[in-house]
Amino acid sequence: MPPLSVMFKTVSTDCNLDCHYCYYRESLQGSRAQRRIENEVLERFIPEYMEYVADVRQANIAWQGGEPTLAGLPFFQRVVQMQEQHAAPGTVISNAIQTNAVLVDDAWGTFFAQYAFLVGVSLDGPQEIHDQMRIRRGGQGSFRDVMRGIEVLRRYNVDLNILCVLGPHNIERVGDLIRFFRGEGFSHVQFIPAMDFQAIEPEKPVNYLISPEAYGEFLVVAFDSWFQGGGPTISVRIFDNFLQSYVNVPNDLCVHSNSCEAGIVVEWDGSAYPCDFYIHPAWKLGNVLDRPLSKLVNEPRRIAFVLQKIPLPMECVHCEWLSVCRGGCPRNRMGSATAASPDYFCRAYLRFFPHAHENLRSLGRDLERYREYVRNRASGPRGRNEPCPCGSGKKRKQCCEHPHRQQSYVFHQ
Ligand code: SF4
Numbered sequence: 308m309p310p311l312s313v314m315f316k317t318v319s320t321d322c323n324l325d326c327h328y329c330y331y332r333e334s335l336q337g338s339r340a341q342r343r344i345e346n347e348v349l350e351r352f353i354p355e356y357m358e359y360v361a362d363v364r365q366a367n368i369a370w371q372g373g374e375p376t377l378a379g380l381p382f383f384q385r386v387v388q389m390q391e392q393h394a395a396p397g398t399v400i401s402n403a404i405q406t407n408a409v410l411v412d413d414a415w416g417t418f419f420a421q422y423a424f425l426v427g428v429s430l431d432g433p434q435e436i437h438d439q440m441r442i443r444r445g446g447q448g449s450f451r452d453v454m455r456g457i458e459v460l461r462r463y464n465v466d467l468n469i470l471c472v473l474g475p476h477n478i479e480r481v482g483d484l485i486r487f488f489r490g491e492g493f494s495h496v497q498f499i500p501a502m503d504f505q506a507i508e509p510e511k512p513v514n515y516l517i518s519p520e521a522y523g524e525f526l527v528v529a530f531d532s533w534f535q536g537g538g539p540t541i542s543v544r545i546f547d548n549f550l551q552s553y554v555n556v557p558n559d560l561c562v563h564s565n566s567c568e569a570g571i572v573v574e575w576d577g578s579a580y581p582c583d584f585y586i587h588p589a590w591k592l593g594n595v596l597d598r599p600l601s602k603l604v605n606e607p608r609r610i611a612f613v614l615q616k617i618p619l620p621m622e623c624v625h626c627e628w629l630s631v632c633r634g635g636c637p638r639n640r641m642g643s644a645t646a647a648s649p650d651y652f653c654r655a656y657l658r659f660f661p662h663a664h665e666n667l668r669s670l671g672r673d674l675e676r677y678r679e680y681v682r683n684r685a686s687g688p689r690g691r692n693e694p695c696p697c698g699s700g701k702k703r704k705q706c707c708e709h710p711h712r713q714q715s716y717v718f719h720q
């Protein structure tokens with residue numbers, strides 16, 4: 308059984324920024340309620356989840372928001388205490404958090420390093436680009452605060468992953484973005500296209516902020532810059548994902564997997580959903596407070612959701628790139644998830660795959676080169692010969708370090 312991943316919407320829609328493109332606003336007016344995951348939700352769910360993953364000894368938990376650090380450090384300290392208390396011995400616990408880093412200070416840095424959190428920081432490029440979209444409620448840009456938070460994370464050698472949202476403000480600035488991210492020495496970067504939709508209204512059509520043509524062009528130029536004549540040195544997640552298909556590794560991005568098997572999403576009040584693009588009563592699986600986890604996971608509505616990608620639109624069935632693309636995301640199908648039209652970004656993929664195919668294939672064929680690339684990514688900004696932060700006394704590389712999941716700590720009993 309593969310490990311079940313859980314995403315907590317830690318503070319629901321609450322956030323200390325007011326980014327123009329946020330898809331998780333409470334309403335079209337952007338009002339945000341102040342909510343936190345309730346204690347009883349944690350107390351009920353974490354023991355149950357740890358028991359659920361005891362056989363596979365792998366727990367994958369993502370903390371998202373809104374802005375999850377608004378829950379406060381004591382909240383997360385309680386979380387790791389509970390994880391340790393209820394984990395089976397030897398369980399590898401991976402915590403990942405997606406933050407704007409505005410609140411990150413030394414106390415957070417110490418905590419993230421101690422428990423090997425993977426910290427995703429939202430950063431849209433250099434200041435003049437980032438500050439166009441990622442603003443405070445008063446309209447001021449957040450770039451300086453974000454970079455200050457990143458400096459703290461670097462000081463504590465925290466695993467850092469940059470999330471860059473692509474919109475009208477940066478889609479034609481690929482050169483500036485790559486130069487900036489390289490110049491800053493970031494080892495892991497992820498690009499995702501902005502979509503102006505409400506996760507709580509999945510029946511409404513999405514308003515896309517960039518065209519497939521612009522996204523396709525972005526991918527082509529970014530790929531050439533990443534590939535560097537055959538020796539990529541930083542991790543760009545979408546290229547890593549496509550590369551997985553060339554080395555017969557299951558894609559770890561649901562958009563390019565065979566099904567919508569993306570774990571479960573738990574809201575602040577315990578409501579559970581199959582995907583954070585579908586936080587809607589029609590897709591609610593139940594509440595963790597009154598339904599056992601095994602029932603939520605096997606809920607017929609979740610099974611139906613997982614399979615909603617299938618059948619594929621005819622374009623995908625006959626597409627020569629299906630083995631790499633796998634049909635994209637049903638939320639991006641025009642009209643509805645089961646509509647006969649392919650993913651909105653299909654034309655971007657059709658521009659990208661022929662361009663990148665030979666280079667991805669050659670990198671995938673040369674397994675040694677691929678492994679070296681993975682090793683380089685895993686070594687990241689911190690030393691793998693240093694003592695492991697889990698306190699085992701072993702080196703990182705002999706303990707919690709893993710080529711694909713270095714953001715983990717092992718619970719030793
Ligand atoms: S709907 Fe899209 S985002 Fe949600 S699980 Fe499916 S592919 Fe992933």
Ligand code: SF4
Pocket residue numbers: 622623624626627628629632633634635649650652653654656657
């Ligand atoms: S590239 Fe387009 S047609 Fe081909 S599998 Fe992907 S979404 Fe479907």
